[in-house]
Amino acid sequence: MHKLTLLTLTAALTLSSAQAQTFKWDAYKGTTLRVLLNQHPWTTAMQEYFPEFEKLTGIKLATETYPEAQFRQKVLVELSTGGQNLDAFMLSPGQEGQLYAKSGWVEDMTGYVNSKTLTAGNWGFSDFYPSVVNSTKYAGIMTGVPIQTETTMLFYRKDLFQKYGVAVPKTLVQLEAAAKTLNGKDGVAGIALRGKGSSATSQFAPYMYAEGSTWLKDGQANFTDPKFVKAMTYYTGLLKNYGPQAALTMSWPEVTNLFAQGKVAMFTDASLFRSIVDDPKSSSVAGKVGFAAMPGRKPTVTTWTLSISKGSRNKGAAWLFTQWATNRENQARVLLKDVPAVRRSVWNTPAFKAQDKNPEWTQAHLTQLASATPLWNPPVSQVGEVRDALGQAIVGILQGGNAAELLKKANDATNTILSKEK
Amino acid sequence: MSLAPTSTPAPRRPVSGGFSSWLDRNIRWVFPAPAMIALMVLTILPLAFNLILSTQERSVSDALPSSYVGLGNYSAALKDERFWNSVKLMFQFTGIAVPLQMLCGLGLALLLNRTMRASGLVRAVVLLPMISTPVAVALIWALMMDPNLGVLNYFLESLGLGRSLWLADSRLVIPALALVDLWQWTPLVSLILLAGLQTMPDEPFEAARIDGASPWQVFRFITWPMLQPAAFAALTLRLIDALKTFDIIEVMTQGGPGTASETLNVYAYHTGFEFLRVGYTAALLTLLLVTVAVVAVGVNLLRRRA
Numbered sequence: 266m267h268k269l270t271l272l273t274l275t276a277a278l279t280l281s282s283a284q285a286q287t288f289k290w291d292a293y294k295g296t297t298l299r300v301l302l303n304q305h306p307w308t309t310a311m312q313e314y315f316p317e318f319e320k321l322t323g324i325k326l327a328t329e330t331y332p333e334a335q336f337r338q339k340v341l342v343e344l345s346t347g348g349q350n351l352d353a354f355m356l357s358p359g360q361e362g363q364l365y366a367k368s369g370w371v372e373d374m375t376g377y378v379n380s381k382t383l384t385a386g387n388w389g390f391s392d393f394y395p396s397v398v399n400s401t402k403y404a405g406i407m408t409g410v411p412i413q414t415e416t417t418m419l420f421y422r423k424d425l426f427q428k429y430g431v432a433v434p435k436t437l438v439q440l441e442a443a444a445k446t447l448n449g450k451d452g453v454a455g456i457a458l459r460g461k462g463s464s465a466t467s468q469f470a471p472y473m474y475a476e477g478s479t480w481l482k483d484g485q486a487n488f489t490d491p492k493f494v495k496a497m498t499y500y501t502g503l504l505k506n507y508g509p510q511a512a513l514t515m516s517w518p519e520v521t522n523l524f525a526q527g528k529v530a531m532f533t534d535a536s537l538f539r540s541i542v543d544d545p546k547s548s549s550v551a552g553k554v555g556f557a558a559m560p561g562r563k564p565t566v567t568t569w570t571l572s573i574s575k576g577s578r579n580k581g582a583a584w585l586f587t588q589w590a591t592n593r594e595n596q597a598r599v600l601l602k603d604v605p606a607v608r609r610s611v612w613n614t615p616a617f618k619a620q621d622k623n624p625e626w627t628q629a630h631l632t633q634l635a636s637a638t639p640l641w642n643p644p645v646s647q648v649g650e651v652r653d654a655l656g657q658a659i660v661g662i663l664q665g666g667n668a669a670e671l672l673k674k675a676n677d678a679t680n681t682i683l684s685k686e687k
Numbered sequence: 688m689s690l691a692p693t694s695t696p697a698p699r700r701p702v703s704g705g706f707s708s709w710l711d712r713n714i715r716w717v718f719p720a721p722a723m724i725a726l727m728v729l730t731i732l733p734l735a736f737n738l739i740l741s742t743q744e745r746s747v748s749d750a751l752p753s754s755y756v757g758l759g760n761y762s763a764a765l766k767d768e769r770f771w772n773s774v775k776l777m778f779q780f781t782g783i784a785v786p787l788q789m790l791c792g793l794g795l796a797l798l799l800n801r802t803m804r805a806s807g808l809v810r811a812v813v814l815l816p817m818i819s820t821p822v823a824v825a826l827i828w829a830l831m832m833d834p835n836l837g838v839l840n841y842f843l844e845s846l847g848l849g850r851s852l853w854l855a856d857s858r859l860v861i862p863a864l865a866l867v868d869l870w871q872w873t874p875l876v877s878l879i880l881l882a883g884l885q886t887m888p889d890e891p892f893e894a895a896r897i898d899g900a901s902p903w904q905v906f907r908f909i910t911w912p913m914l915q916p917a918a919f920a921a922l923t924l925r926l927i928d929a930l931k932t933f934d935i936i937e938v939m940t941q942g943g944p945g946t947a948s949e950t951l952n953v954y955a956y957h958t959g960f961e962f963l964r965v966g967y968t969a970a971l972l973t974l975l976l977v978t979v980a981v982v983a984v985g986v987n988l989l990r991r992r993a
Contacts, residue, residue, distance in 0.1 A: 338960055345747040345748060364748055364963075367748070368748040368749055369749070370748075461941075461944075462943055463961075509835050510834045510835055510850070511835065511853075511854075511855030513855055513943070513945075514834075514943065514944060522836070523836070528835055646748065646751060647751070647962065647963065649960075649961035649963065650961065650962035650963075653962070657946065660943065660944050660945040661945060664857065664944070685752060686751060
């Protein structure tokens with residue numbers, strides 16, 4: 266099986282090198298590609314252009330779109346059973362990259378993106394933000410080609426900050442001071458953050474990095490590191506002292522909803538949520554929202570990619586789709602629909618500059634993109650189980666438990682999980 | 688080639704006599720065969736596969752080790768705090784939801800059994816919760832129970848009562864979930880009991896009235912004994928379903944806060960789809976199946992004695 270796919274690939278390589286001058290978009294005419302997509306703003310923005318790809322290449326796209334939880338399950342089940350019927354799919358490498366790469370389920374994209382023969386002349390891989398490209402690399406392979414990216418940032422209520430003379434916080438100390446000042450003013454909570462078990466772990470990451478700690482150290486869990494404990498105590502302290510009620514049930518839908526209803530002064534989460542909190546259709550505070558770089562200045566970057574199933578029988582065609590979907594024209598298109606694009610050039614186009622309603626957001630997102638770390642999850646195969654162990658500790662601390670004890674328990678649980686990984 | 692009959696006398700049976708007589712002899716196997724094959728493919732094989740899986744330590748990915756562990760997964764479960772917590776919660780949830788459903792369902796059935804104006808309409812309205820999609824029901828209840836924005840806290844405050852944390856409170860989360868289950872499944876109980884009530888003969892009631900029995904006596908000595916078969920049927924159905932409840936809990940709390948509402952079925956889902964521990968999950972589900980079966984059989988034994 267592997268030998269066969271390698272053979273066909275080599276054949277494709279030699280074939281297209283013969284035609285290096287004019288890129289053959291119709292090399293896989295008549296192929297039907299099965300593509301699994303997450304119900305995500307990128308998908309909504311791109312879908313209407315898919316017929317253009319079909320016309321250009323003669324390849325038929327059979328796409329299926331599912332809400333995120335079902336989507337992740339579907340991809341997992343298909344890949345773990347060989348992935349022969351799956352060609353291309355969306356992947357969030359920070360979540361599944363390590364597992365998929367180690368399991369040998371995804372094609373290494375390095376050979377594709379750097380190939381002169383496999384890419385159309387003007388495709389331009391160097392145009393992608395390097396930090397975003399790095400966020401796709403796990404276990405030594407590039408798990409996909411980025412299509413959109415998010416950084417963690419601070420969302421705040423400009424009107425409240427002005428009214429109470431609060432400056433936009435740059436450090437964690439300033440962040441806590443701001444939360445303290447604004448808590449209870451005009452009926453708002455000082456700050457909202459995710460407190461719901463495993464979903465909170467990824468948004469805790471920037472706080473952990475700001476305190477100078479990491480998920481793992483020497484391949485072992487690092488949750489008992491004094492800096493880690495300090496960061497966790499700070500994070501949960503913000504919620505306990507200045508947070509909304511029931512913070513321990515809150516993931517991003519609850520946090521953004523609370524902010525959109527005008528019940529909280531600020532929150533930190535993925536930059537993508539501008540589309541919820543600054544849209545008059547979904548938010549009562551639209552127009553009053555300020556955006557700033559992550560306090561503590563250690564943001565994380567989350568990427569979605571298009572990836573190719575290792576078991577796919579149509580890798581060449583799947584690559585054509587991936588290449589087309591991530592070219593300059595399509596990245597410019599999605600950016601105009603508020604999806605944070607991954608190519609530098611499209612942020613500078615006149616079309617985008619003319620319609621950019623939030624230069625402040627753009628500034629905050631782009632300036633921190635270069636320094637953002639991709640490890641918003643611990644780099645392990647059993648991400649779900651490790652996140653759960655740490656998430657249990659977060660909930661326990663929010664319920665009044667002892668941080669050091671609960672983190673020690675999560676640390677032990679994580680080391681047990683890690684000891685089983687090859 | 689002529690169509691005229693041949694000179695040999697026509698056989699008693701048609702040419703396909705071999706097959707036909709085989710059919711005749713084996714008809715008792717042939718008729719149930721489609722159903723048996725479906726049962727094999729859809730129930731027995733997966734169950735057998737699940738049992739085999741439960742003896743292995745296995746992940747969905749080859750990057751994680753897999754090996755035969757015999758009953759290791761079962762003994763691990765018995766030592767797993769989280770497993771026992773989930774069993775306790777499963778029975779707590781069932782213990783709150785099902786008795787209340789039986790009581791409310793009985794009351795509702797007695798009420799609906801009376802002839803009243805627009806009784807068809809009333810019955811249809813009462814049945815609405817049961818025919819709604821559980822996921823949609825759960826989402827709406829979760830919104831109503833939201834501690835910051837929900838309508839239930841608004842009502843509580845209007846009544847001069849304090850706000851409640853609802854699903855965010857570890858002690859309240861199971862009763863709150865049971866409330867949703869109560870709302871959704873009481874109609875089913877009342878429907879079964881109503882059917883039981885409506886098939887009752889009139890004579891015993893007439894006799895009791897003539898003898899001057901009070902309404903309570905009528906209920907206690909006539910209605911209830913005759914209603915028992917229907918009541919046990921409803922109880923068995925609800926017990927089985929309540930023990931296995933998944934959709935309401937997974938949508939509303941995902942087992943949280945922490946593991947405060949993680950019943951066995953929800954825990955098994957997490958070990959399977961989030962922790963990718965397929966073998967352990969298979970063992971958990973086998974234990975769930977055994978528990979549910981024991982409860983169902985137990986209820987039936989009770990019924991025979993009653």
